[in-house]
Amino acid sequence: MSFKYWDDCVDADDMEEMWMDTRVSDEWISVGETKGRKVHLSRDPDGQVYLTQTEMKAVAGIIVRRHFSSHVDTDMICAISEIGSSRQPLAESYDRKTKNVSIGLMGILPATAEWIFKDLGFRAYDIEGKPDMLYRPFVNVYIGAAYLNWLSGYNGKERCEEFVVRAFIGGPKKASHKSTSGYWKRYLSVKENLQIKSETQLLEFHSATNDVQRSLVPASSKAGDEWAYWDSKASKEDMEELWRCPEVLKEWEKSGERRGSVRFSLDSNKRPYLSRVEVKAVADITISRHFASRGLRSEFLSALAELSSMRFLHGMDSKSGIMGIGYPTALWLYNDVGYKARIIRSAEDLSMPFVSMYFGAAYVLWLSQYEGRERTHEFIVQAYLRGPENVNVQETGPLWLKFQELLPYYTDKHHGSCTIS
Known part of the structure; x- marks a missing residue:
């Protein structure tokens, strides 16, 4: 050959x-x-x-x-x-x-x-x-x-x-x-x-693009494409909550979206992604609905989503959804840890932003008490992205530094918060 x-x-x-x-x-x-x-x-x-x-x-x-x-x-x-x-x-x-x-x-x-x-x-x-x-x-x-x-x-x-x-x-x-x-x-x-090299490439990609925020470009896909519309990836209740968020409403009205057919933004390769405003809104609503008393911050989850998936609807590489959480992990959280507010039947369910955000938040909470000890934010970020067994607590990694760079994009001075009405 x-x-x-x-x-x-x-x-x-x-x-x-x-x-x-x-x-x-x-x-x-x-x-x-x-x-x-x-x-x-x-x-x-x-x-x-x-x-x-x-x-x-x-x-x-x-x-x-x-x-x-x-x-x-x-x-x-x-x-x-x-x-x-x-x-x-x-x-x-x-x-x-x-x-x-x-x-x-x-x-x-x-x-x-x-x-x-x-x-x-x-x-x-x-x-x-x-x-x-x-x-x-x-x-x-x-x-x-x-x-x-x-x-x-x-x-x-x-x-x-x-x-x-x-x-x-x-x-x-x-x-x-x-x-x-x-x-x-x-x-x-x-x-x-290989993982270290992959992480380095991801950080270089973020650096090369400087501001990862892309301009909001309406999706131009064929009618009936199930991947093109928010409404096919969120329940009616979830969509109503998004429409109630002032920042989301402003962004969607500016791009000409209509109730029942809200389009995802697409990058140059026609891959659907969420704007930062949308990611923050999903995080706000998820915390208000499911984790209000657990001390989670929506800006923390939002920055973690960006670092995990670049906000792509289907995630990157083998990582699923906007929170980049694997199906086996989500299924374990559902079956064994007891996070059952969202149903997970298959890996495709993680392409639904609210489902991915829910299990991502659940995993963050589990990691925050890993092995019965209260863990730092730096540990949680590194453990979320690389696995808790691969965290080097003596060394500040590049992923943590990049996470800190992304965090300010999701503070309230950049984006308003959304809560359930």
Whole structure:
């Protein structure tokens, strides 16, 4: 197999989605690539083609959003590809004991791919009798993600990250065997480095845009597009509360919105997002309705939303909704912690701003008393974005500093507050 261009190994629709990822398009344009022409694959000093980390993350994100409703961790996919193939789509690895050859970005065995296709029913790509298809980035990541998805519920039980990762490399029977412990340790190190790099890129993106606030641009989508209108993503009661907010009313009237058909703003890539006024209003209403006595501040939640998702309706990468909270976390808060004021049936529910804000606020409250101790705002922010086990309390991280920069945009001098009438 030999690929010179991205266009040699992906479909036209996949290429279009890659170009729609702003970080990918910025990276490609910076090295002289032009939309409408073939895009070169990168090569290492030995002449082997590879995906940059930006490209790898984009492929993983597209596959997960398209086929797995954010139930698979894109960072897990990226870390496994880093270890297994150094992000080389044409990589092959021979196992002397089993005499099997694993293929592609995630090191997929052709026999495993056939089983996933035939028995598990993951058939978005026709790979039956076509092992060479596993060299294609989107196909390989799709099959790998399907396997991770299956392992996460192995034998009808919800499995932890360690089980899934070790089972991916050694099979379910070796998930706790010493032969996979080294792989797990390496995986944790690689994943942490990738997350730090991703956070740095996000901060650079914020810095490059300076003021993240975009001008309010009415959405120009086709009639009936369920993603284009506020009214399809909020209950009638929620919409009435938004219309009662003076700042929201002023903004919506200025852009010509009408009751029953309030449009979301769109960025240059046609992705719906909330204005800062809208985010603050959702936070105000959520706190007034559900957390009035809990000491939560709407500006805190609003700044956290911006840092988590850039206010995009569907979130960023594997993070869902405006609060960037994962479906497993929201489901855990609902089932085990008792936050049941909003119903969560699927990951798609988190694209509803009030649902995402509710579970984001619930998670903040849980983190505020993590391990039975009252926690600082700095701890909560870092724990929310990276997980409580990854917080370095001795070191002020860049995420906290960026959070502090965003906070003033949501104080009352910038935005009025909304309460339930």
